[in-house]
Amino acid sequence: MTNIKRVAIVTGGAKGIGKAVVERLAQEGYQVAVLDTDDAALRLMGEDARGGEPLLRVTDISEPDDVKGAVAEIVGRFGRIDILVNNAGVIRDNLLYKMSDGDWDTVMDVHLKGAFLMTREVQTFMVQQKYGRIINVSSTSALGNRGQANYSTAKAGLQGLTKTLAIELGPYGITANAVAPGFIETDMTRQTAERMGVPFDELVSMSINQIPARRSGQPEDIANAVAFFADERSSYVNGQILYISGGPVS
Structure with a gap:
């Protein structure tokens, strides 16, 4: 592996x-820039930084x-961008007949438009370097999920984007892959439990009963997969969607 200090951007990283991705990449020796809209969460992350001093920016x-301002600041500070993790996401779950235009637009703007804008901006630097890793965070919901017409569509779109980027950017030493988590214990799944009107612990138990590995997923499970795709030695892995759900998906 090279002695270059690789620079990673993680959106929605607070x-x-x-x-978990930010912490894992920092442990691997990457310099990390964290973009998020949650100023309070970013400040807490700064106080509890593990491994290096991440660049924290409300974006x-x-x-x-x-996006242009954030990328310019990152390049100005670190001189390069090697890894982009398009992780930022929101949910506005509802059945189709109850889903508003705003519910649809918000989810599309963050997941799809955000990934497009970030990728378009950083690819210029990656192409110049002849090196890059783009990692999109999709979901098993890309295969369809009741009450998530917007979210499922956005996550499926990210998979199409991933494969297209792999084709277009592969000749420049840039790989594009995606991780697609199943049930992971996060604030977002807590929101899902609230929407369903069930206690979070009950939702976890219900989910575990349907998972062959007989446990629920943790953020660190996804971070491990992101670290694999980000590694220099993963250069022949390109255009892949890795489902991380404790069992097969269909």
Whole structure:
């Protein structure tokens, strides 16, 4: 492996899966930039930084100017960008007939438009370097899930984006892959339990009963897979969707 200090960007990196990814990449020796809209969570992360001193920036990745400013600041500080983890996400769950235009647009803007804007901005630097790793966070919901027409569509779209990026950017030494988590214990799944009107512990138990591995997923499980895709030695793994759900999916 090279002695270059690799630089990684993680969107939505202040909590949940994103935070676990930030911590894992820092442990691996990467310099990490964390983008999130939650200023309070970013400040807490700064106080409890593990491994290095991450660049923390309040950023709305659905806004082109905000994305340009964030990437320019990161390049200005570190001189390069090697890894992009498009993790930022929101849920606005509802059955189709109850789903508002705003519910649809918000989810699409963060998951799909945000990933597009971030990727378009960083690929310029990756192409110049002839090196890059783009890792999108999809979901098993991409295969369809009741009450998540917007979320499922966005996550399926990320998988299509991943495969297209692999084709277009592969010749420049850039790989694009995606992780697709199943049930993971995060604030987002707590929101799902609230929407369903069941205690979170009950939702966890219900989920475990349907998972062959007989346990629920933790953010660290996803971070481990992201670290694999981010590794320099994973250069021949490109355009893949890795489902991380404790068992097969269909």
